[in-house]
Amino acid sequence: GAVVSQHPSWVICKSGTSVKIECRSLDFQATTMFWYRQFPKQSLMLMATSNEGSKATYEQGVEKDKFLINHASLTLSTLTVTSAHPEDSSFYICSARDYSSYEQYFGPGTRLTVT
């Protein structure tokens, strides 16, 4: 089956620093990848849609300059949380849409803790 990986799975950083999270589709090509944020016991909230080779589309209320998204290849998208603050602590999940089937597959998530 289609596999999406995320790295790192867990990261702790100090307030004011930046953190990069990678999302890779391992056995399929994804022209579109999505980044979600999930707070404990809550649903997934779409943050942005990332299209290969173009600028990401951000959902209303999501700061573009804070959450930098790059989708440089058909198998890799990155989310960089810049100048992280404790309120950015959350579970970040990516998904990749198979360009041929349009099925969306989710990564295992990255737990970010900002101290």
Add this chain to the structure above:
Amino acid sequence: QQQVKQSPQSLIVQKGGISIINCAYENTAFDYFPWYQQFPGKGPALLIAIRPDVSEKKEGRFTISFNKSAKQFSLHIMDSQPGDSATYFCAASSGNNNDMRFGAGTRLTVKP
């Protein structure tokens, strides 16, 4: 942002029982309705999905029932097992699956 309403918020079922989770949507442009299962600390995993051209889809113990006129769909888990204990999310999207929206989630507990 949530365009899909899901109920109940939590559900406790005895082993062997039937678990039923319901979802409703408003956007008639939605044409793809998946259900995801999520265990703590893990990403969601696709369980089963349906498109509006059918009213029911069954895969093993999992069945989706879809009512297009009522804009509702539900997940039925037959012979529920303790290993089914997880959070379940319904979702809906349109077109080429470019705008998936999730329900609030249902935390299912299956008691042995």
